[in-house]
Amino acid sequence: MNPASSDVPRRNDIPASVPLLDVNRGNQALRNEILEAIANVVDSGRFLHGPDVVRLEESIAAVCESRYAISCASGSDALLLALLAFEVGPGDEVIVPSFTFFATASCVWRLGARIVFVDIDPVSFNLDPAKVEEAITPATRAIVPVHLYGQCADMEPLLELARHNDLKVIEDAAQAIGAEYRGHPAGALGDVGCISFYPTKNLGGFGDGGMLVTSDEPLAEKLRRLAAHGMKTRYYHSLVGVNSRLDSIQAAVLNVKLAQLGRWTNERRANAQRYQELFAARQMDQRLILPRELPDRYHVWNQYTIRVPNGHRDEVRAKLTERNVGSEIYYPVPLHLQECFRTLGYRRGSLPVTERICQEALSLPIFPELTAAEQARVVDVIQDVLPNERAAA
Numbered sequence: 001m002n003p004a005s006s007d008v009p010r011r012n013d014i015p016a017s018v019p020l021l022d023v024n025r026g027n028q029a030l031r032n033e034i035l036e037a038i039a040n041v042v043d044s045g046r047f048l049h050g051p052d053v054v055r056l057e058e059s060i061a062a063v064c065e066s067r068y069a070i071s072c073a074s075g076s077d078a079l080l081l082a083l084l085a086f087e088v089g090p091g092d093e094v095i096v097p098s099f100t101f102f103a104t105a106s107c108v109w110r111l112g113a114r115i116v117f118v119d120i121d122p123v124s125f126n127l128d129p130a131k132v133e134e135a136i137t138p139a140t141r142a143i144v145p146v147h148l149y150g151q152c153a154d155m156e157p158l159l160e161l162a163r164h165n166d167l168k169v170i171e172d173a174a175q176a177i178g179a180e181y182r183g184h185p186a187g188a189l190g191d192v193g194c195i196s197f198y199p200t201k202n203l204g205g206f207g208d209g210g211m212l213v214t215s216d217e218p219l220a221e222k223l224r225r226l227a228a229h230g231m232k233t234r235y236y237h238s239l240v241g242v243n244s245r246l247d248s249i250q251a252a253v254l255n256v257k258l259a260q261l262g263r264w265t266n267e268r269r270a271n272a273q274r275y276q277e278l279f280a281a282r283q284m285d286q287r288l289i290l291p292r293e294l295p296d297r298y299h300v301w302n303q304y305t306i307r308v309p310n311g312h313r314d315e316v317r318a319k320l321t322e323r324n325v326g327s328e329i330y331y332p333v334p335l336h337l338q339e340c341f342r343t344l345g346y347r348r349g350s351l352p353v354t355e356r357i358c359q360e361a362l363s364l365p366i367f368p369e370l371t372a373a374e375q376a377r378v379v380d381v382i383q384d385v386l387p388n389e390r391a392a393a
Contacts, residue, residue, distance in 0.1 A: 018370075019326045019365060038252055047249065052248045052249075056071065057069040057211070063185065064188045065184070071211050074208040076106070077227075079107040080110065081212060082192045083142070084226050084241070085219060085226060086170075088113050091113075091139065092141040093113065093115075093139040094144060095132055096118070097117070099358065100172065102338075119131045119351040120354055121353075125148045126147065127158065143162055145190070147173050147175060150303065152176065152297050169190030170190060170193075176300060178262075188215070191216065191219070192216075204257070222239070225241060226241035227243075228245070263368075268300060268301040271368075274372065284383060286390055287388065288391060305330065316362065316386055325365075325377065327362055327365075332358060333358065334351060365378060
């Protein structure tokens with residue numbers, strides 16, 4: 001075999017280092033267009049509630065196939081506003097996964113409601129509907145499924161549980177814009193969907209930003225008021241809301257970048273497929289547990305997260321770092337074991353699947369501009385440093 005074959009990166013082409021993320025690569029190609037959009041906002045003087053914000057709201061509503069989109073300051077605020085809109089508070093319980101970013105649970109805590117952590121499915125990393133059903137009590141008000149890493153939770157049984165028990169479903173789609181469940185977009189499946197525009201997301205701005213999507217007109221109006229100190233007419237407050245606005249400069253940037261979202265999603269999906277093929281070709285799918293796109297989902301791969309079994313994850317990551325290959329652990333400590341939630345009474349062993357995944361999960365580079373040579377480097381290093389042990393079932 002010719003080692004210089006076009007199918008195999010030549011030795012001199014394989015990079016010495018691979019970043020976990022490189023937001024500048026994607027932004028650089030759009031630099032002039034983004035700067036022009038920002039300059040237009042500066043010249044207009046309409047820094048809040050301007051036409052760029054309206055345009056973005058309309059575009060995101062279309063992407064999510066929802067009637068309404070309400071912008072806000074962050075994905076974290078979107079979750080908080082959704083709970084505020086449903087008047088969740090003391091005496092209420094809200095079911096959330098423990099294997100997620102902190103904001104999924106902290107918004108419940110801030111309103112004085114009780115967080116009920118539930119275990120996950122080990123394949124999708126998302127809420128296990130059977131465990132959710134076991135956790136429902138007369139005090140339960142809402143379920144917050146997280147579409148983790150860009151793949152939707154199993155929504156049909158969750159929605160059925162919500163209908164049967166008169167519960168609200170708030171989708172945490174922070175990592176999943178463009179993802180689908182049985183042909184329906186993330187964010188449009190439950191009562192309201194929450195999206196983040198943090199710079200590392202598939203559609204990321206130049207700072208914080210968020211969006212809520214819903215097809216319920218009264219709910220949309222209430223969310224919009226809550227995000228603006230509870231007012232519609234200036235200085236007349238029908239609700240006690242918060243100050244959570246997406247500024248026009250962020251909206252202008254996101255409007256430019258939104259046109260690239262489909263292409264970027266396709267590139268992420270291609271990178272995920274290449275990883276699958278590279279690992280399988282070296283029979284490393286027997287030594288690692290690779291992520292899967294489930295048959296009824298459309299995965300947008302915000303993260304490509306492998307599981308390193310047999311207690312070797314931290315060792316492997318340390319060796320990747322030594323060889324300048326980026327990786328990250330999302331998330332090293334499950335929320336139910338965080339110090340700040342100790343009074344909830346959870347202990348090690350409370351959520352065994354979550355706790356196991358937290359010891360095994362390792363996210364690899366998958367940003368759209370990642371090259372085939374960089375992916376080959378990632379797989380080369382993992383093959384070299386991974387102990388030769390078969391993955392446990």
